[in-house]
Amino acid sequence: MDYIVLDLEWNQCPCGKKKEDPKLPFEIIEIGAVKLDSAFREIGTFHETIRPVLYRKLHYMTRSVIHMTEEDFEGKRTFPHVFADFLIWCGDSPVFCTWGPGDLTELQRNVRWHISHGSLTGRWPFPFPFFYRDIQKVFSYVYEDGKNRRSLEWAVEYLKIEKTEEFHDAFSDACYTSKIMQLLPPDDVRRYSSIDTYRTPLRRSEEILVRYDRYFKFISKTFQNRDDIMKDRVVTSTRCLSCGKKIRRNIRWFSDNGRNYLCIAQCPDHGLFRGKIRIRQNADDQWYVVKTIRYACEEDVDAVRKKQETLRHRRRMHRMS
Ligand SMILES: [Zn+2]
Numbered sequence: 001m002d003y004i005v006l007d008l009e010w011n012q013c014p015c016g017k018k019k020e021d022p023k024l025p026f027e028i029i030e031i032g033a034v035k036l037d038s039a040f041r042e043i044g045t046f047h048e049t050i051r052p053v054l055y056r057k058l059h060y061m062t063r064s065v066i067h068m069t070e071e072d073f074e075g076k077r078t079f080p081h082v083f084a085d086f087l088i089w090c091g092d093s094p095v096f097c098t099w100g101p102g103d104l105t106e107l108q109r110n111v112r113w114h115i116s117h118g119s120l121t122g123r124w125p126f127p128f129p130f131f132y133r134d135i136q137k138v139f140s141y142v143y144e145d146g147k148n149r150r151s152l153e154w155a156v157e158y159l160k161i162e163k164t165e166e167f168h169d170a171f172s173d174a175c176y177t178s179k180i181m182q183l184l185p186p187d188d189v190r191r192y193s194s195i196d197t198y199r200t201p202l203r204r205s206e207e208i209l210v211r212y213d214r215y216f217k218f219i220s221k222t223f224q225n226r227d228d229i230m231k232d233r234v235v236t237s238t239r240c241l242s243c244g245k246k247i248r249r250n251i252r253w254f255s256d257n258g259r260n261y262l263c264i265a266q267c268p269d270h271g272l273f274r275g276k277i278r279i280r281q282n283a284d285d286q287w288y289v290v291k292t293i294r295y296a297c298e299e300d301v302d303a304v305r306k307k308q309e310t311l312r313h314r315r316r317m318h319r320m321s
Contacts, residue, residue, distance in 0.1 A: 002043070003036040003133070004094040005181060007173040008103045009066050014057040024113040026106050027052045028079055029068070031086055032170030034178040035094075040186060042178065046089050047171040051076040053119075065168050079110055080120040087125055097133040099152050099177045101194065104132060108198040109283065129208045129219075130196035135181050138192045142184055152176055159183050195219060197290070200282040204234070215294035216241060222286035229279060230261065235289055238275050240267035251301070253277065254308050262308075264301050265293070272296040274304060 009030040013020035029052050035044035051073040058070060098104055114120035139155050140148050150158070153167050161179050165172035181189060191213070201207045201221045208219040216239065223229050230236060230253065240247045251264040253275070261277040274296035277289050 001038050002091055002094050003038075003040065003097050003181070004090050005034045005036060005097045005135075005174050005178040006103055006107075007032045007099065007170045007177060008106060009062075009168070009170045010106055011052055011055050011062045012059045013055050014059045021054060021113075023116070024054055024109060026109070027054050028106060028110045029062075029073070030066070030170040031082060032172070032174040033086070033089075034174050035089075035091075036097075036178060036181070040182050040189075044089070045171070045175075046086055048082045048086075049073065049076050050079050050082050053078050054113075067166070067169075078119075080114050083111065083114075083120070093127070095131070095133060097135050097177065097181060097189075099134075099173065100136045100149065101134055101196065104130070104196050105198050105283075108196075112283075124199075126196075126199075128199060128206070130199065131193045132196055133181075133189055133192070134194040135177050135184070135189075137194060138184055138189055139180060141192055142188050152180075155180050197280070197288075198283055200286070200288045207234070211241070214241075215292050218289075218291040218293075220289045220291070222282060222284075222288045224286065226279070226287050229287060229289060230277075235277065235291065238263065238265035238273065238293055240270050241273065241293060241295060242270035243267065247273065249275075251304055251308065254311070256307060256311060262304050264296065264304050272298075272301060274300050 008028050010026035010028050012026055029050050031046065031048055031050065033046040034042055037043050049072060056070070058068065063069065096104060108126065111120060111125065136149055139150065140146050143158065152173055156163060156176050159180060161176065165175065167173060195208060195210065195217065197219060201219060203221050207221055210217045220235050236253055238247050238249055239245065245267065247265045247267045249263050249265045253261045253263045255261050259279050263275040265273045265275060267273070273293050275291065275293045277291045279287060279289050282288055
C-alpha cells in the first residue's frame with residue numbers, strides 16, 4: 001500500500017465571484033505529488049502544470065502567490081489528460097495524504113466538473129468511504145492540541161527542515177509535506193485517519209461509523225429537510241465506546257448556535273461520554289451530520305453544563321428584553 005502525498009495549485013475566476021462557475025470555483029492548474037511506500041520511503045514523484053480551460057486568465061491572487069504567468073501554460077495538457085496519467089501513477093488503492101482537507105475537495109470538484117462536461121469518462125475514481133491522512137491534523141495531534149492548524153511553512157520551520165524550495169508550488173509543497181510525514185511517528189500517521197466528506201452517504205446503509213482510540217465518528221446520510229435531523233433516532237443515539245451498548249443521556253442534546261449540539265451520556269459500567277453533533281452541508285447543499293462520542297471526565301461534564309446554563313440564561317434575558 002502506497003501513500004500519495006498530494007498538493008495542488010488552482011486558479012479562480014479573474015473577473016470575480018459573480019462571473020465564476022459555481023460548480024468550479026477553483027480550477028486546478030498544477031498537480032505535485034510524492035509517492036511513499038508503507039515504510040514512508042520515497043519511491044516516486046509526479047509533477048505537471050495544467051492548462052486551464054475555464055479560467056484561462058490568471059486571477060491576480062493566483063499570479064502573486066504561485067509565481068506563474070499565462071505563458072507557463074502554453075503547450076501544456078488539460079486536466080483530464082493529466083489526471084488520467086496521475087491516477088495510473090498512483091496505482092491500486094493509494095492512501096492520499098494532504099496538508100489540510102482542501103486539496104481533496106478541489107480535486108473531486110474538478111473531476112466532477114469534467115465528468116459533467118463530458119471531458120472525463122469512466123467511473124468515479126475515489127473510494128467510499130474516502131479515508132485519507134490529513135498531515136496538518138496529525139502534526140497538530142503529535143505536537144500540539146489536535147485542534148490548532150498550522151501553515152506548512154510553520155511546520156517546516158518547527159521541525160527544522162531545510163527550506164530549499166519556494167512555498168506555494170504544488171511540487172515543493174508536496175515534498176515538504178512528505179518530509180514532515182517522514183518525521184512524524186509512523187503509528188500516529190497510520191492511526192489518525194480522516195474521512196473526506198465531499199461525497200456524503202446518500203442513504204442509511206451508506207452511513208459511516210468509525211471507532212478511533214478515544215472516540216467514535218459517525219457521518220450520517222443526507223437530509224433534504226434540516227428540521228428532520230435532530231428528530232432522527234440514529235443521529236441522536238449515543239453508544240458506549242467500551243461496550244457498544246446504547247447509553248442514556250443525562251444532559252440531553254442542546255444547541256449552542258444552531259449548528260452544533262452537545263450532550264453528556266453515561267454507561268453504567270464504563271463511565272461518562274461527551275457527544276457532539278455538527279450539522280453541515282455537502283457539495284450539493286444537502287444536510288448531513290458529523291457526530292463524535294468521546295470519553296469524558298467530570299470537568300468535561302461541568303463545562304457542558306456551564307455552557308447549557310449560560311445559553312439558558314442568555315435566552316431568558318433575551319425574552320425579557
Ligand atoms: Zn459500556
